Amino acid sequence: MSTLQFNPALCEKCNTVDCIMKCQYIDMDVETAKREQMKLLRGEKSEILTRCVTCYACEEYCPFHNHPFYHIVERQEALDVHPVPRPIEKSQVVMMAPKGRIEEKAVAAPVINLCYFPMLKGSIRGSIYEGASVIMGSDIFCNLMFLHFARNSTIRERLPKMMENIMHYYLKPGGVEEIICYHDECYGTYTSWAPAFGIDVPFRPVHLFDFLHRRLTELKSGITPLNLKVAYQRPCSNRLCPETEHFVDDIFALIGVERLERTYDHGQALCCGGVMEAQQLFDLAAENQEKNVNDMKASGATHAVFNCPFCFFTLMGRVSDKGMTPILMSDLCRMALGEQ
């Protein structure tokens, strides 16, 4: 079984305890934070384990890239701490389990991995995705969502088989070596979680935004600047791959969209609240949702741009209620090419 490559010595010598001190949901002085951090290192129960809302942000905050969040999840699981009620956790494990319905398909590049969001299949159309093959479903699902359920074990158990399926059923028959990850979560799985657990990834993952940027550059002559002022909702899983964040600005520059300054963007991005609802933290979820949407509105945005489908579904109603248009990045790009 793969093991988290986590170095306790790095935490021991850390004086800033950024993983906790920068956390938007846990308010502690640095001494208390250090004490709680040490409890985690000793394998003891710490209030961090029960107060963590699993927003992934500490993965980005740690200056040593020591995977504090993955470590928290390891400790939660070891100490039987359940962020989500047990019946919901168990039901989700069954719901997202591989169904063994995969069939061999000789895909052609670009191969878009739509994760487990079949309802978004309609988004993969138009000149950007010309000739693309789409793969999705339970048999190739990254399962990273189980970080929110304190179940690294489920990811460990399923991920190797999922990657093998992608290779065996799709990429090898098609002679393709890379997949475009529609969701930050999949990209984060392959570029952050898998390496952190010493698991080899047999293909080259490409972030959707990298792909979109590439395609928009190729299709530049067909772009009509949108002249929109937008608010961008950065998802929790982008914390696992912050190196891709610049693509948001790069894409917006290509399609004539202004990313308005928000309080809750970049390093201060605030969870959409969807996971908090699963954790039964309804007040916090509502507070986050209100903060996010009010912040978008206050920025002067006419559109709220999402990449994470879960954030999109969680906030779309509230965004519309505030008179803004919720839109996925992929659809925004198609709009710039004059496509419906």
Next chain:
Amino acid sequence: MEGILEKLSEIVGADFVSNAAEERFIYSRDQGVQPPHAPDYVVLPNTTEEVSALIRLANKNKIPVVPMGGALVLSGLTIPQRGGIVLDMKRMNRILEVNEMSHYVVVEAGASQGMLKAYLEKHHPQLKHSIPDAPPVATIGGNIAIHGSGHLSQSEGGFHSEMVTGLEVVLATGEVLKLGSCSTVPKWFSRAPLPDLVGLFLGWNGTTGVITKIGLKLFPSPKMKDIMMFMTEDVDTVPDILFRIIGTEMAEDMAFFVSPQPAYFDGFQIIMISVVANSVKEMKMRRELICDSVRDYLERKEAGFLPLPPHMKVKLMEAPQKNLSEFADTVRGGGFEYVGAIMPVECIPQAYRKGREITEQLGITYSMGARVIGRGHAVMFYYAYPFNRADAKNMETVAKALEESNEAALEMGGIPWKAEISGQQLILGRMEPGTYKLMTEVRKLLDPNGIMNPGNWEVRS
């Protein structure tokens, strides 16, 4: 019988009466496991006067009459046990009056649930009626006659029969009567303060007369609707959870269900909670109070509310719900048995365990659940068994499950709902003799020749 067809045709017109073999075949059965029995005639009256004339004719010739609504009862109550006339009421489907201010509607008995819902949405969007989770073709008359329940049974007063404000009925003699306030003044607002005779026609399986018109309560239809899905894996906690949420008075409808399909629901107990409001503020408050009522379950992570994506919410908020109708065809072959039992809330764990035991023993699939009635004085607990009509063995097994479920319901302190003939026998076998005697005498008084749906509510000799 000589000349009856012609006489029936004279009353309703030749197009609306038949003794053709194919019609008799269709009307000889329902989707459940009860054995078929063909009528001699099928008649579709258009007016109360026609019903009255038909009944006079039947009474004079001692021909059995079986009133029928949507024919969705599944327990054979519209199967003519002794032949005669099936009186299909679906042509009498007019919506006669809506009194907005006094929140009632007057409909003909054959008006369907779907028609009334659509009519109210179009013409009186601020009002709605309590709709059952039957297919929309279910009739208002049939549903109140069997003590049906629906989406407002939890919050607005109980069984649909309790929402009746008045009736027009045709007795077995052909006499037309009005019951409730409409008997005395030209308004259908209430059964009180008069002696309540409406009950003589509710729950009697058509053995006391034919319901032709109904006054039915309507209720406010708030602008906003939401749905919450609560999940637990300890069935013993279900009555407590229901009690707490009922106690908030914030839920419009509450229904509990268990099902082995989809697999991610197998082994869990799920409570659906509908919440309505007129503003965002009110909705927030209602949801918060519901959450607060079960807060300790949430904090112990024993149970919780499942986050629902918008597209799933839309589906779950539909009324009527389609999922049971979809489940009805899971084994294919057009057979579906739906055994209900009205029972106290505290019986839910026992009813669930018994249902699991029966289905495991017999090797059949199931769906079980319960709708809360009238703020929790009872639940309508259902066992649903789909079956393949072309598979005699499968039908036999489901019939056995039906029988065992009925016996179990009575044993644990419930009463089978819309029970088939054999279920009625089980009920009568436990009934106080004085009660049954009164039932028999009332029936004799109202139907001296015993023409109304004979075979029902009769102790077999």
